[in-house]
Amino acid sequence: MAIATVQAAAGRSRPSAPSDDKRWRQVDVRMRRLGYRPDGLIEALHTAQEAFGYLDDEALTYVGESMGVAPSKAYGVATFYSHFMLKPQGEHTCVVCAGTACYINGAAGLLGAIEGKLGVEPGETTPDNKISVLKARCFGCCSMAPVVMVDGEVHGTITPPELVTLLEDL
């Protein structure tokens, strides 16, 4: 079965990149390394999201077709996994860990503080497109609970007022 897939991949004509944006080259390199095989779809989507920040219809269709996957299936995969973003994100991201240790140590207060300050819930972006708020399952930094990650930087044992100050300074 694996062999048949490889043959299918080799014989297929591949689409050309949607634009001459240089970031497509990064995606192309990754897809070539994956042998344009359907089982590499998730890996290729990771790379496309790293390059563009999110996956729009164009990216989904292009990556899907290059990897030998119908747009419907590529869309199905992208919507199944919470890591993939189908909308552009704000300038900054604030991810609140919603794992058990953080729940025990007061993550609800952090979410409440964010909602009070920015008026957005997890999964939303402020109207000025400045901050996206997300909820994570668990960062595995349970010893520092509650934890938030702001622009990729982990802040542990943080209190709601401290988080508000942090967001104000962004």
Place this chain on the structure above:
Amino acid sequence: MTAVGTPAATPPPRRRQAGPLIPEGPVRASAHICQAAGCQSMGSDRLLEVLSDEVLGAGLRDVAVGRVGCLGLCSAGPLVAVPEQGRVFERVRPDDGASRQDLLSSLSGEAKGGRPLAGDSFFSPQVKVVLERSGTVDPERVDDYVASGGYTALAKAVSEMAPEEVVAEVVKSGLRGRGGAGYPTGLKWRTVAIQDSHAGKYVVCNADEGDPGAFMDRSVLESCPHQVLEGMAIAGYAVGASQGYVYVRAEYPLAVKRLSHAIREAGREGFLGREVAGTRFGFEVEVRIGAGAFVCGEETALIASVQGGRGTPRPRPPYPAASGLWGCPTLINNVETFANIPAVVAKGGEWLASMGTERSKGTKVFALAGAVANTGLIEVPMGVTLREIVFGIGGGLAPGRRFKAVQTGGPAGGCIPEDLLDMPVDYESLTQAGSMMGSGGMIVMDDTSCMVDVAKFFMDFCREESCGKCAPCRVGTQEMWRFLDRMTRGAGTRRDLEQLESLADMVRSTSLCGLGQGAPNSVFSTLRYFRDEYLAHIDDRVCPAGVCAMNAGGRSEAVPAGVGVAGVGSPK
């Protein structure tokens, strides 16, 4: 707040390149700095540079500064161990010179500071098999692993043992799956080994550690990735597979980086590749990164995801051991299970079987978190009591707080109350108590936790993570959450409680995979031990722990679990 990531005012670097500081002559003392994700996020990566400069600046030519994996006591990070003195130094910060004084004077031999490891209530009761090299070897240097005896078990297996002999050792060890279900590892290996397959076989390492509050696999991969690769290669040899995959969560970037680096190193040194350890056995490993779906920890869902699709489970049989990746026989084990294998092969199955209880052999790694003084990663022999873990190693609760429950087994596990604390920790005892071993998350709760809200928290997790393929789980978790939500708002009735119990029973017995089958467990175990709290919510409209808002008029939808706690601001 632990301020993290602010750049320190470091003196100009005196060294030509970043990384460990290794003296040319003999080493009198070495500072081993923990570089696992917990300590790194408290600045331990910058500490490596700062401390190296200070050691050089002080003219300590016989002092080494190195990177190691997780030292265990994550709540006191960044941690630095000085193995020659048997001491560990806590909260050594790159941006606070005073926090380094104690360590520096110990390194120079002027004084003996820090915390002695011998006789320490956190460190000394532990027995390390899986974490043997965690905190002693540099996770990014294969030479360190080899110098500590690494890859000798693989060499022994492929050159001195027949595949059946390797399987027999694993059977003899009594090792059971560390991912949660506790299936006998040797039996699984034998099932895959006896399959005939012209299209090949696969070995898959399940590193999709989805249980919130569990970080054992992350730490093992970050601290000693070669040990897992060695276990996988031995498994490949034993079952007749030449290709392995490690399926890791996207949330663990450092683990992915270290693992990928280790795969390249092992390939270069001939421990992976076409001729493993100079024999005709070939074994390659590839990393597959998950994309945030808890259900992918279930083995058939994981297979669907490795193949690039939506990670939905399918009915078993056929089990992956007969028909897994691309329909081929596939051995799937957890990170911790594979990490046990090199020791089993090197020291023999009987050695592992000499530890633990009658039916649970060896050790277990737990991630201790929540309302307990010492939080972090621990490894204990099977059969120790929960009390020893929580009040001995964990150091008990904060002053003035009362122990209420310890939650094990993740969202499919349960809460164990105080009167069962003297129960030995093994697969059977935990299941009997209405919880499960699970992957090893252990979260301590005190009297500020409401058990109805805890059940709602886990149900919220399950309803969000339900893949939607089967109706009992897709609809059942949602409806159970709704009952629990009503109770936490003070609107629950006795009839709700009855329906919740019968629905929980139905979801448990009719769901397709472990996610749905385990989802009702949080309800069952909290009802079993804390029914009075449910009744207080329903009959008296009171939350004894003072957690639930009990404002019966509140919205029933779109309220994230736990957002009911005092201090929540209202939406604009």
